[in-house]
Amino acid sequence: MVWDVETIKRDVAAQVDAAATLDVLDAVRVKFLGKKGVVQEMYAALPAAAPADKKTLGQQANAVKVFVEELMAGRKAILSLQAKGAEAIDVTLPGVAREPGTRHLINQTLEEICDVFERMGFVIQRGPEIETEFHNFTALNIPLDHPSRDAFDTFYLDQNDPDAAGRYLLLRSHTSPGQMRVMRKHKPPLAVIIPGKVYRPDAVDASHSFMFHQIEGLLIDKNVTFADLKGLLTAFCRKFFGEDVKMRFRPHFFPFTEPSAEVDIQSDIFKGKSGKWLEILGCGMVHPKVFEHAGYPSGEYTGLAFGLGVERIAMLKHGIGDIRTFTENDLRFLKQF
Numbered sequence: 001m002v003w004d005v006e007t008i009k010r011d012v013a014a015q016v017d018a019a020a021t022l023d024v025l026d027a028v029r030v031k032f033l034g035k036k037g038v039v040q041e042m043y044a045a046l047p048a049a050a051p052a053d054k055k056t057l058g059q060q061a062n063a064v065k066v067f068v069e070e071l072m073a074g075r076k077a078i079l080s081l082q083a084k085g086a087e088a089i090d091v092t093l094p095g096v097a098r099e100p101g102t103r104h105l106i107n108q109t110l111e112e113i114c115d116v117f118e119r120m121g122f123v124i125q126r127g128p129e130i131e132t133e134f135h136n137f138t139a140l141n142i143p144l145d146h147p148s149r150d151a152f153d154t155f156y157l158d159q160n161d162p163d164a165a166g167r168y169l170l171l172r173s174h175t176s177p178g179q180m181r182v183m184r185k186h187k188p189p190l191a192v193i194i195p196g197k198v199y200r201p202d203a204v205d206a207s208h209s210f211m212f213h214q215i216e217g218l219l220i221d222k223n224v225t226f227a228d229l230k231g232l233l234t235a236f237c238r239k240f241f242g243e244d245v246k247m248r249f250r251p252h253f254f255p256f257t258e259p260s261a262e263v264d265i266q267s268d269i270f271k272g273k274s275g276k277w278l279e280i281l282g283c284g285m286v287h288p289k290v291f292e293h294a295g296y297p298s299g300e301y302t303g304l305a306f307g308l309g310v311e312r313i314a315m316l317k318h319g320i321g322d323i324r325t326f327t328e329n330d331l332r333f334l335k336q337f
């Protein structure tokens with residue numbers, strides 16, 4: 001004699017499936033696995049069975065036991081989850097809304113500045129953030145041993161410059177290398193702005209950061225003068241900060257412009273320290289050496305160039321006292337703009 005295992009299994013499956021609560025399921029467990037259950041009954045019949053059937057009957061009892069246990073465990077998991085879910089999910093609670101983000105103030109300012117220059121006829125160009133020493137320094141009349149490299153000597157990559165044996169690529173320390181890239185590609189007259197990130201070995205404080213944004217400007221034609229440079233930048237500052245903006249041109253030195261200047265804006269964000277000026281850009285007339293590196297015929301063109309600091313300008317315009325707030329990702333700050 002052997003058991004009709006298939007029928008027993010079908011019977012178990014039907015009852016387990018039909019169990020709608022954990023209590024009902026437990027009653028099914030007792031019925032099949034309990035002391036007087038079906039599986040026990042199968043084991044109890046073993047001693048009296050014919051010796052030839054014993055092995056098969058034993059295997060059948062084991063198989064039914066495992067089958068019932070597995071089915072029970074599966075159904076129990078489902079019923080427990082349903083029981084928990086009923087408590088955990090309150091469908092009457094309001095959902096979690098994802099608010100739309102806003103553009104970062106730096107990007108807004110960058111676009112606003114570019115806008116002013118685009119309306120004056122400038123065209124946007126981009127340069128790479130990873131530069132060669134040639135574009136970042138040499139082409140801009142900053143030779144290897146020039147002391148002004150110190151303030152600019154920046155983050156070098158562990159990667160050789162494919163065009164210069166033994167030299168390394170670096171993160172650009174200003175957007176000025178973009179000047180050379182544009183000049184080598186296009187012939188004057190040209191008027192471009194080159195926005196982007198730059199990197200400096202500056203210790204971080206309220207007005208310095210090792211990474212910030214600049215917008216380079218370059219205008220080359222015949223007979224461009226320093227008066228054009230002054231007029232252009234004055235027009236920009238009035239448009240951007242308002243007609244009554246207080247600005248000054250302060251003589252300065254850059255190896256790639258001659259003469260050179262820096263422009264400061266008088267700011268009232270440092271109230272109390274009245275009369276404090278904040279530098280927002282460097283500028284000057286393109287140096288003949290730069291034209292030479294660009295391959296332009298000597299003496300034919302003159303040009304003006306400038307490099308604006310975007311963070312500084314955003315700080316002045318919006319009364320922000322600390323450059324670090326731009327990168328702290330505090331929504332209470334970012335949402336205000």
Ligand code: PHE
Nearest residue numbers: 174176282283284305306307
């Ligand atoms: N590249 C200079 C700087 O980062 C700024 C500059 C640009 C000066 C163009 C003159 C002309 O400080």
